[in-house]
Amino acid sequence: METSAASRAQPSPRETLDSVVIRFAGDSGDGMQLTGSQFTTATADAGNDLATFPDFPAEIRAPAGTTYGVSGFQIHLAAHDIRTPGDAPDVLVAMNPAALKVNTKVLKPGGLLVVNTGAFGKNNLAKAGYDVNPLEDGSLDRFRVLALDITKLTLQSVKGIGLGSKEANRCKNMWTLGLMYWLFGRERQSTIEWLHRKFAKRPLLAQANIAALNAGHIYGENAELPHGIGAYRVPAAKLEPGEYRNVSGNQATAWGLVTGARLANLEIMYGSYPITPASNLLHDLSRLKHYGVTTFQAEDEIAAVAAAIGASFGGSLGVTGTSGPGVALKSEAIGLAISTELPLIVVDVQRGGPSTGLPTKTEQSDLFQAVLGRNGDAPLVVLAAATPGDCFYMAVEAVRVAVKYMTPVMLLTDGYLANGAEPWKIPDLESFTPFPVSFRNDPEGFHPFIRDKETLARPWATPGTPGLEHRIGGLEKQEGVGHISYDPDNHHMMTKIRAAKIDRVAKDFPTASVDQGDARGDMLVVGWGSTYGAISQSVRTLREQGRKVSHLHLRNIWPLPEGLGELLRSFGSVLVPELNNGQLVKLLRSEYLVDAESLTKIAGQPFRISELVEAVQERLNRSLQ
């Protein structure tokens, strides 16, 4: 924990911390995700800046007590603004041996370890692969251990309410939450209200969970905590004033699509086939039917995108969401949308590949597929969101570009953004300028491929409009009239026009500029997508160390923003950290002939700030020698 100089003087009553990283870990059945999100809410109410990262097991319900059944939730809260869920936790709550086993390697030396001894029976120890009880063999000496029989304490706290032992046992997480609330001085109120809502139909459960919550809190107040373990306070951060909420990337994407469609004055037809980690998009949108959203759970990804294309032909905004393997299946149909020049949005919530890969882990390895993965010369627009909240803005932008240029747009997010939540300043919807679509309805001189001079977009003429009857398809079309054309020169021209139309979108994007630091220096760190937080935090650290390092984060992957080449050349070196084996870096090298270096991490996990800081330092030092 970063202890602020100020507070170091006198430890009690509450030691002040600038920031702390806490991880709740337990069995899938222990309700760690709920515990985490409740702690998040209370922390938000306390005015801290925060970032969270849930970490589910790959199996739906892995057998209890196993290491691969461990479910974790990490929260980073601070008195200043932060960008990531943090690297190594300062505090670890381990509800069973498996949770301890999986997480001890990451807990900081000297970190606080809260364990439920009640779950450390032979059986669980064995399942976790412990021969001897780690609480007894001194292997945890490097931590400050708070070992409590939370199970027993919980059962006592709910005794008399008349729950079955199974249900009583389930209150463990609330007891623990109560204790953590006391340790970090959070308010219980919001959780108590939430419990009343959640168990409105089962008041006994509400009562019991609240009793456990309070019991845990009281335990903290009264119990003699071992030396070195006290209560803490993390002062409120100075955040931009405004109304805030927590938002996950998928939620933000769904809301951004709906907002974009509203600005375009269109309805949405979302065609999708469930796939981790994109399924929530389908779930969220299926609850927004009254916002002009139709969701279609298709038989497969091909049908999903095909239906979206059919809907766009019909005058709705066709959207399809999936993950890498689904995009692969859609690629032929995406080519049809490119050839027929219909608006279409493809959301790719990236996950670990190749093939089925690591479905529940995050990765950025679909960039090549997004930009180049189709038969023929088939250019489209590719955008990438940088944070969970940014998914909202990028989704709106995707809609704007798709309808203005009559083109498919691929929006890249990933599992980390999709599931990770961050406090998000609710945007002022008034501040968005609407971009209502005007469908063609005048038959006078109409041809389906006569283009707008400025955007090169063709007219959007939808079935049902008298006098505009026309046919489109995937065969090459004669520029203008749009009839099938086998003419060699026409094909050459059309290919160039399709490319030119996409290039032109760059003029519609903000020109390239650094997100942090100066426009020239020793090193430019170029990132895209979910690495934003880690890169910006580490560049900040590096600059505090006096390094001439800047951070540029690309939201427009294709076409690349104007002025990017000059910027890259204004730095001694360019480093491109990616959660893949080096993809954006190849585009930058080929476009600008700059010797950009790749930094890869393909571990299904975000970069740690320390990793990035060290990587940059090491390179800068090298270049100094």
Add this chain to the structure above:
Amino acid sequence: METSAASRAQPSPRETLDSVVIRFAGDSGDGMQLTGSQFTTATADAGNDLATFPDFPAEIRAPAGTTYGVSGFQIHLAAHDIRTPGDAPDVLVAMNPAALKVNTKVLKPGGLLVVNTGAFGKNNLAKAGYDVNPLEDGSLDRFRVLALDITKLTLQSVKGIGLGSKEANRCKNMWTLGLMYWLFGRERQSTIEWLHRKFAKRPLLAQANIAALNAGHIYGENAELPHGIGAYRVPAAKLEPGEYRNVSGNQATAWGLVTGARLANLEIMYGSYPITPASNLLHDLSRLKHYGVTTFQAEDEIAAVAAAIGASFGGSLGVTGTSGPGVALKSEAIGLAISTELPLIVVDVQRGGPSTGLPTKTEQSDLFQAVLGRNGDAPLVVLAAATPGDCFYMAVEAVRVAVKYMTPVMLLTDGYLANGAEPWKIPDLESFTPFPVSFRNDPEGFHPFIRDKETLARPWATPGTPGLEHRIGGLEKQEGVGHISYDPDNHHMMTKIRAAKIDRVAKDFPTASVDQGDARGDMLVVGWGSTYGAISQSVRTLREQGRKVSHLHLRNIWPLPEGLGELLRSFGSVLVPELNNGQLVKLLRSEYLVDAESLTKIAGQPFRISELVEAVQERLNRSLQ
């Protein structure tokens, strides 16, 4: 026609030509493809070097007499070695107005035009879009026109044999062929034998066609040909001695696969779904069952590649062939083969894109898709054939690499190679070193992902082998044992290993070297695939003009051959002509940071030599200023 200095002196009896380009054009029903291939055979027998290019209508059977129903066949024959079917024809045979309409723009001024006036009735003229008969309005004055009523002459020639008028009429093409044989001094014998074989069951037809053939020939001998039109001779070319045949790219690919499988001591399971221009591969292989080939016409491309993967799992060589749209559909499954590290060959006979595009036209626009078009970091080997005959060698190479490294290999050809035929020196099969596969059968210490130190290939252990029972799949695997692994570091390592295995293949390829010219100079022209002939011919021309230009042709697209970077840097400039909007050029730029320039032609047609020569001259002159 290039008239050799020697022969210019006295025109008759036969004027000697170094080379001539002839195009036969007529209605789909006129049998122009047969006529062309017969002329090709006779020309091969005459010892000329030659190259041919058929040019079918997009429709199966377009209505007779229409311009889009015109079928053409171009042959380039010479007394020296040549590489392309030639640019503009010197001689055009037009069997009807539509054929004339479509081809007059390409015929060289002063060229010889043979027209069948019998087909120039009102009706046909109208269908071809002629208001006035071009034979009468002087619009053809720039050509040497030989206008004959071939229809009438043919009917006379077969009178008495007792054919129906329809069948008699069908002999037109043989009459014309006879005349062309006389004009260019070819022997009729091989065609006569062929007619006997073809119509073995219908002797009357054989007799009639032969009569027509002879009549055409006799007509040439006796008739008073208009001034300026005489007989020619094209002396034999000095070709490498050996046994030759004509071969098309698809044929050569099929034979190469069979030969490769034989060298690997494997059977082939070819799974495919028909698609132009790849269907012939399926057709050819389905006739080779007795060569250990099983063909499976699947329900779609996904099933085709999936079946091929299943067959490879079972110990056969799984092969699948298709064109661009099919590759798009296969991309998810190709990822599975990459992840499970099974041998697989994917043949992509490229055609015009995007989407359905121009199915019957050639293009090179699937290179990006081949190298980068999959979800996740999914590297494989990509090879490209340079000529129809080269398809044989590249197919053998594809088999060798796939089984040695346990990896999918993508073999790129295109519609031009697939259908174009060239004289091909039949290879000496003894000269190929066999590479028999040794399947794993020793259970001792077996694990499915323990790798060969040198190649990084995993063992090939097939169902049916006692003691080697194991499971594979698309989820990430633990290096060595191959169990499902969600371990972050393992995934990072496996991703790096998959990439390293493919990179390593480069050591197994010949290092980069120029195909023509010096290893340094003013400009290196880098090509790949079917542009070989055009580039090499034009570079030869340029070098004859004293230009310091060299030609390098890539057969190994991924990984790129070693030493390529140095070579590129040894030239003042690098030009990359491609039949796409610039794809290989981007790979070269990003890999080697050389400012390679792109020259694109996306017209569904091969480069003309003159185009390339001018493009290079223009650039070199520019750089001189």
Add this chain to the structure above:
Amino acid sequence: MSPNPPKKQYARKDFSSDQEVRWCPGCGDYAILAAVQRTLPSLGATPENTVFISGIGCSSRFPYYMNTYGFHTIHGRAPAVATGLKLANPDLDVWVITGDGDGLSIGGNHLLHVLRRNVNLQIMLFNNQIYGLTKGQYSPTSQVGKVSPSSPLGSVDQPVVPTRFALGAGATFVARSYDISKRLPEALSAARTHDGAAFIEILQNCPVFNDGVFDLITGRKTGPAHQLWLAHGQPMRFGTDGEKGLRMSPDSLTLEIVTVGENGITEDDIVVHDETNHSLAWMLTDLPGVVALGVLYREPGPVYDESVGKQRALAEERFGAPDLEALLRQGHTWTVT
């Protein structure tokens, strides 16, 4: 108001586009095209509200020749594209044109699901038992033994029976006709008036790659003896003089061909067609010696696009008017000052 108000009465030419028809001479597709162009006006269709959506194949060139809205999509995906279009605009009159390869080979899955969902479309499957556009390979409906470029020794694949597949998929309307049949328009109008997915198999001759496979059925001479025209509520009679009929043998549950008047068989022995009888339709899909034509099965069920619409309406009335501001604030929010 729109510049050219929809005409009261349309004629065939109003449905014919200016594009030159490019099928092979003698192709059965010409007759089907003519039938559709002739029939649509009589059904009160309008060019602007009619859409033809096809995949890839000779048959799938169809939309180019109709002066309506049209979409020549990609191979096998037309049913999915059409589903999306109907969800975007249920008022359109949407026809799917597909072939035995497009609809039953690469597109089989989409056909299955569009039929089970019962999307309100007309689906015309041109069955020529061959891949025409790719020059004659055998198709999933080709008979065993079919010699083709990809089956030089004859196909060994068991063919799929399109109408049987459709019933198995849960189709609510299944009909069969053939390219040059005078009665094709009947089938078209029956399909159009059906609420839900109407599947019509149309036997179509491909003179170039599969000439005459249906001659026995469609031939002027042989036809009457091989065509059983179904009429709801009518006994199943056929034959040159209508002398033949189908009798049910209840134990073997099969329909056998009998001759009325011969060995004691009377009109009463002949099965009466009931379009709503699922099991009867199943037996009619593949009869020995005779082909059932007309409507095999028709039993309206819930229509997908309607149900989706109803559910949206329900959501609107249950959750009220859309309010983006509220949406972004649902759940827990807090204010930083």
Add this chain to the structure above:
Amino acid sequence: MSPNPPKKQYARKDFSSDQEVRWCPGCGDYAILAAVQRTLPSLGATPENTVFISGIGCSSRFPYYMNTYGFHTIHGRAPAVATGLKLANPDLDVWVITGDGDGLSIGGNHLLHVLRRNVNLQIMLFNNQIYGLTKGQYSPTSQVGKVSPSSPLGSVDQPVVPTRFALGAGATFVARSYDISKRLPEALSAARTHDGAAFIEILQNCPVFNDGVFDLITGRKTGPAHQLWLAHGQPMRFGTDGEKGLRMSPDSLTLEIVTVGENGITEDDIVVHDETNHSLAWMLTDLPGVVALGVLYREPGPVYDESVGKQRALAEERFGAPDLEALLRQGHTWTVT
């Protein structure tokens, strides 16, 4: 000779892999796995010649738990992968494991074609009427109205009936059973002994996302009244005391539930099961009030992989031994000296 010669007699453990089974506690998949591991030895199967090929889904994790060869492929494609494997090595005993989503949603087309081709495989479709692995969205077999994360107001899709789909596809063997049934092994061995594609629908409970959908059928108390166990040549009797049976009403061609002994109904009125009767099987796919279990249809037909093999043999005898030199010289060649 191979280091460990195949054992004479195998036991259940020989078919169990060392991998920890990772389905949710209480998942019906456990029972199916146990049944397969118990049954295979008794059928004379050997681990080395047995292959399990699956797609993606909870059910598709199955191969990892079998100590045989196994391939966990990609979503929906297992039937195609299995077809290729059988073509490469027809001697293998290949089982396809799929789910209602894997086999009938994304994989419907491959299932159609593997069934119509009649490839010699056993296909076990685990039908839990839900997408388990992706956390509970409704599937193509979910009942209308199913509330799920992707259908908050209830699904409006008409479900497909797997056995009906299979018959429509031309399947030669169609059976139905359920996860915890004692008689599941019967179905497995019947499937294995069938030459050709044997399709088994296995009703499977997903306690986490679709708990109890089959309780009425599989429940100890309610079961007997809702399970009709079919036996070839036996009357279709069921019920707690076998008092009920199915009677055919010939005109409506439907099977109605009757009680033997009540109002004059005798054993003779009860339909006798005939596995080879296609129309009867069709009626049995979806009965009101009772579920037909066991073998609905079994009628061997030409087997795809065998026919392919025969044709290759034919080619070999007709065209003789392979001769690459000759192949490269077929047609016209010439010599340059």
